[in-house]
Amino acid sequence: MKFFNDIKNHTGKRRIYDIIFFAFISSFIAAVENMFPRPIPYFRIGFSFIVILMVIDVFSFKEFILLILIKNVSVALVFAYIFTPPFYLGLCGGISSIIVMKLMSYFKNVFSIFGISLAGSLVSNLSQAFLSKYLFSLPDISFLIVPVFILSLITGSIVGIITMVLCSDKSVIEIIN
Incomplete structure (x- = not known):
């Protein structure tokens, strides 16, 4: 998309504004998602990562880390859970998933x-499961691995399909085929 190609050329303050802009769009989506009840505590589909995936080729690692920090801190402030276990879980999941997604984006072929x-999705949820073992002092998290894996496949698929539709000029049927 031409819009995202134009952003690649921005420098200086404009570049920072772009990072903040996408961080707050992602924050808004995460905040809206946080308002709905969750079937599993701390579990979200992760619709805010649609924005991240749309700009995966635009920002560097450092810029993505800043974007995730802004997103997580702003949502945590709005919902008053800054520096609590859910905040650290979200930050850990966000940073670990950004690292993996950015590395994979270098191999678009x-x-x-x-x-x-x-x-x-898988890396985010698994890293949160492992971190929760230490934050909540769970003796054994092996019982969480299979459900987390299944939920990651479902949520990652939903986010991936929505991102593909939004970034494409094709219809949903053409993308799936």
């Missing part, structure tokens, strides 16, 4: 946006 979304 091997990985599609759908695959990058699946991997990001």
